[in-house]
Amino acid sequence: MPSSTTPFEPRVLAGPPASAGPERLIAHDLRLGRLPSPSERRNLTAVLDSSGLLGRGGAGFPVGHKWRSVAEHSTGNAVVVVNGAEGEPRSAKDGTLMGLRPHLVLDGALVAADAVGATDVVLYVGREHTEARRGLAQALAEREPDSNVQMQLVAAPVGYVAGEATAVVHYLNEGDARPTFLDARPHERGVADRPTLVQNVESLAHAALIARFGDDWYRAAGRLATRGSALITVSGLSPGQTVREIEYGTTIGEVARSAGGAPSGSAVLLGGYFGGWASLDEVQDEPLDPVSMREHGSGFGCGVLSFLRSDACGVAATAEIMAYMADGTAEQCGPCVFGLGSIAQATRRLANGDVKGDEIESIGRWAGLAAGRVIVTCEELVDPSVTLSDPNRILFPETKVAAVVHEPGGAHPSPVQGFFKRDHAFYRDYAERSRSVDGYLAWLEQWVMDVPDRATYMGRVDAETLRIVRHRMSEPVDYGDE
Numbered sequence: 001m002p003s004s005t006t007p008f009e010p011r012v013l014a015g016p017p018a019s020a021g022p023e024r025l026i027a028h029d030l031r032l033g034r035l036p037s038p039s040e041r042r043n044l045t046a047v048l049d050s051s052g053l054l055g056r057g058g059a060g061f062p063v064g065h066k067w068r069s070v071a072e073h074s075t076g077n078a079v080v081v082v083n084g085a086e087g088e089p090r091s092a093k094d095g096t097l098m099g100l101r102p103h104l105v106l107d108g109a110l111v112a113a114d115a116v117g118a119t120d121v122v123l124y125v126g127r128e129h130t131e132a133r134r135g136l137a138q139a140l141a142e143r144e145p146d147s148n149v150q151m152q153l154v155a156a157p158v159g160y161v162a163g164e165a166t167a168v169v170h171y172l173n174e175g176d177a178r179p180t181f182l183d184a185r186p187h188e189r190g191v192a193d194r195p196t197l198v199q200n201v202e203s204l205a206h207a208a209l210i211a212r213f214g215d216d217w218y219r220a221a222g223r224l225a226t227r228g229s230a231l232i233t234v235s236g237l238s239p240g241q242t243v244r245e246i247e248y249g250t251t252i253g254e255v256a257r258s259a260g261g262a263p264s265g266s267a268v269l270l271g272g273y274f275g276g277w278a279s280l281d282e283v284q285d286e287p288l289d290p291v292s293m294r295e296h297g298s299g300f301g302c303g304v305l306s307f308l309r310s311d312a313c314g315v316a317a318t319a320e321i322m323a324y325m326a327d328g329t330a331e332q333c334g335p336c337v338f339g340l341g342s343i344a345q346a347t348r349r350l351a352n353g354d355v356k357g358d359e360i361e362s363i364g365r366w367a368g369l370a371a372g373r374v375i376v377t378c379e380e381l382v383d384p385s386v387t388l389s390d391p392n393r394i395l396f397p398e399t400k401v402a403a404v405v406h407e408p409g410g411a412h413p414s415p416v417q418g419f420f421k422r423d424h425a426f427y428r429d430y431a432e433r434s435r436s437v438d439g440y441l442a443w444l445e446q447w448v449m450d451v452p453d454r455a456t457y458m459g460r461v462d463a464e465t466l467r468i469v470r471h472r473m474s475e476p477v478d479y480g481d482e
Contacts, residue, residue: 008250012205013245028103035110041111048063049065052218053206057200066187077195080199083200084132099131102132103139108203121150125153229246231303250287252268256284259307264310268306270283271303360427375403376405378407379416412461420468
């Protein structure tokens with residue numbers, strides 16, 4: 001377990017207590033000192049590279065590289081967008097930061113403007129974050145106008161996709177906060193067709209501190225590969241959401257214990273709605289480090305740790321997330337318009353014990369269509385000419401298929417046309433046994449934990465009673481010709 005020998009002191013959240021409200025300019029300058037001169041700030045990109053500062057919006061893209069890509073296209077006319085949309089429902093870090101340390105965010109915007117050659121800064125803040133917008137408006141009023149950089153505060157529309165970079169640019173240009181698919185990215189042509197840096201507010205706050213104290217200071221925090229500190233939002237263990245600052249490498253268990261502790265058997269949502277669930281018992285010693293988490297198949301995302309108590313229903317919690325995502329779709333492609341809604345409805349019925357027909361199999365199929373890459377198991381490998389002869393045989397486009405595995409019975413307990421029937425008894429057994437914790441654990445031991453290989457699994461299945469022995473072939477289909 002990674003640990004630190006010296007207590008970690010907050011950085012971006014250092015200063016007056018939250019009860020004091022937004023830090024005023026005079027207190028901010030007395031505590032941190034003035035920013036370096038504009039000429040010194042223009043060389044900040046190389047320092048950011050050395051610091052290893054990663055973006056805090058969710059993707060974790062290197063900040064120095066992002067600034068450089070804008071600067072290379074700027075002729076002194078770039079735009080900096082301070083992205084405070086924060087549409088992730090379980091995240092409160094950006095709103096908290098803007099509301100308590102608005103001048104640190106503005107400092108970050110100024111150093112970014114100098115580094116990329118920008119004359120305009122847009123503070124793009126979610127309409128629902130009223131305290132954050134009030135804090136930034138007050139901070140702007142406290143400052144003398146900068147003749148080189150114009151700043152304006154814009155209320156971003158409510159919605160998950162409203163903070164995506166192209167959606168931000170689209171809204172500022174045309175009032176439509178939906179992502180776009182253009183030949184040019186924002187760093188090439190963004191707001192008003194000018195090179196545009198869209199940067200998360202926390203990323204800018206860290207950049208402002210690095211501009212003052214340097215890359216070595218920043219890298220002094222952090223226990224593993226990723227250096228520095230990060231804001232996280234913790235929920236589920238006490239009423240409401242709690243925002244705290246950790247050094248990278250702090251373990252999930254440490255966060256859980258500091259938030260009041262979580263009982264054995266709890267689950268935790270890591271990274272937000274675009275993250276995933278994990279068993280707290282299995283990950284409590286895992287470090288909150290983007291590099292380490294990526295290697296283990298999870299993600300830091302926007303720093304969300306949302307705990308689900310052991311007596312709560314994970315399927316119901318997932319259904320809530322799916323319903324939110326379906327309601328927040330940009331409605332620009334079929335899988336989003338139809339697939340997400342169908343998955344959300346089916347997952348809700350599954351949580352309520354009211355599954356219809358083959359909806360469990362359908363959820364997997366719909367998820368496969370929405371996924372970036374899919375691994376397919378099959379009963380029989382055939383020549384491509386067989387599947388191409390009938391387009392209705394194709395469930396997933398080949399661009400989504402990462403691998404095809406020949407594994408007879410691999411779909412069990414789902415049906416496979418022409419090979420196996422649906423194992424209704426298996427589903428009924430699971431539904432009955434999983435009504436209690438002991439029953440579920442016994443089922444898990446029998447079918448997952450105590451299964452060393454595929455042969456053992458299939459040996460416990462009465463495959464012969466499920467095998468289709470009477471085949472009924474379809475009539476030939478006429479697809480026409482020239």
